[in-house]
Amino acid sequence: MQDTLSQTFGALADPTRRAMLARLSKGEANVSDLAAPFLKEMSLPAITKHIKVLEKAGLITKTKEAQYRPCKINKEAFKDVADWMEQYRVFWEESFDRLEAYLKTVSPKKKAKGKSNVGKK
Amino acid sequence: MQDTLSQTFGALADPTRRAMLARLSKGEANVSDLAAPFLKEMSLPAITKHIKVLEKAGLITKTKEAQYRPCKINKEAFKDVADWMEQYRVFWEESFDRLEAYLKTVSPKKKAKGKSNVGKK
DNA sequence: TCTTTATTTAACATTATGGTTAATTAACTA
DNA sequence: TAGTTAATTAACCATAATGTTAAATAAAGA
Numbered sequence: 137m138q139d140t141l142s143q144t145f146g147a148l149a150d151p152t153r154r155a156m157l158a159r160l161s162k163g164e165a166n167v168s169d170l171a172a173p174f175l176k177e178m179s180l181p182a183i184t185k186h187i188k189v190l191e192k193a194g195l196i197t198k199t200k201e202a203q204y205r206p207c208k209i210n211k212e213a214f215k216d217v218a219d220w221m222e223q224y225r226v227f228w229e230e231s232f233d234r235l236e237a238y239l240k241t242v243s244p245k246k247k248a249k250g251k252s253n254v255g256k257k
Numbered sequence: 258m259q260d261t262l263s264q265t266f267g268a269l270a271d272p273t274r275r276a277m278l279a280r281l282s283k284g285e286a287n288v289s290d291l292a293a294p295f296l297k298e299m300s301l302p303a304i305t306k307h308i309k310v311l312e313k314a315g316l317i318t319k320t321k322e323a324q325y326r327p328c329k330i331n332k333e334a335f336k337d338v339a340d341w342m343e344q345y346r347v348f349w350e351e352s353f354d355r356l357e358a359y360l361k362t363v364s365p366k367k368k369a370k371g372k373s374n375v376g377k378k
Numbered sequence: 379t380c381t382t383t384a385t386t387t388a389a390c391a392t393t394a395t396g397g398t399t400a401a402t403t404a405a406c407t408a
Numbered sequence: 409t410a411g412t413t414a415a416t417t418a419a420c421c422a423t424a425a426t427g428t429t430a431a432a433t434a435a436a437g438a
Contacts, residue, residue, distance in 0.1 A: 149267035228336035
């Protein structure tokens with residue numbers, strides 16, 4: 137599965153990893169934050185591997201901060217997926233009106249920054 | 258990989274299958290049509306398996322017509338992916354302007370409102 | 379009927395994925 | 409320094425995914 141888009145889709149093909157992304161969509165989190173909801177179901181090394189998959193797929197970026205490894209969403213990969221999806225828009229156009237509605241709510245004050253920086257350490 | 262969305266993303270995580278979808282986005286095609294571009298690279302049974310993956314993921318529907326098996330895109334699965342993507346829209350908003358432009362070309366009567374404030378501040 | 383075309387199934391090999399436990403590295407803390 | 413916390417690596421195992429070749433099925437056509 138060499139190509140980037142395949143890696144990205146492959147990374148998204150797991151509920152644990154999608155849940156991690158959902159968590160990261162609300163703000164940065166380090167490995168143990170991401171692990172917390174899953175430690176009843178799986179071990180920490182398993183978490184490490186999932187995070188590595190997300191990282192290699194370009195969906196997240198992991199940095200170093202003391203002994204912590206803060207992770208954040210990497211928008212490029214999401215854009216790649218969104219761009220690929222475009223060619224199939226005609227097939228899911230039922231959501232068109234909702235999308236347009238969304239555009240109308242967001243458009244008047246584009247780029248409201250600093251909104252999602254909750255949960256820092 | 259039991260859940261539907263994982264199955265869908267898993268099916269998309271392969272360039273051969275994505276190429277088949279691209280072909281199907283231009284209209285119905287039966288198995289040998291879908292196979293044609295890949296018969297130098299892989300066998301027909303391999304193709305059959307790829308198609309089965311797409312089918313199980315709900316991305317395509319395969320019917321019977323004499324000895325042929327016409328396949329077509331199944332929009333529901335694409336909508337599911339698009340819906341999941343929505344929560345990450347804020348991360349790929351560079352494509353926002355292009356998307357808005359698209360909206361205008363597609364529904365000229367509904368014209369996107371509130372556009373005048375974009376980019377101010 | 380015999381043959382051809384379209385497609386699938388069976389049986390199998392190889393590699394990838396996702397998990398485990400035990401050990402290790404690295405940085406802060408008492 | 410010794411101990412604790414955060415995270416990774418190593419070694420391993422089971423299962424799923426992806427491909428192969430050979431054989432089977434099913435409908436159309438001579």
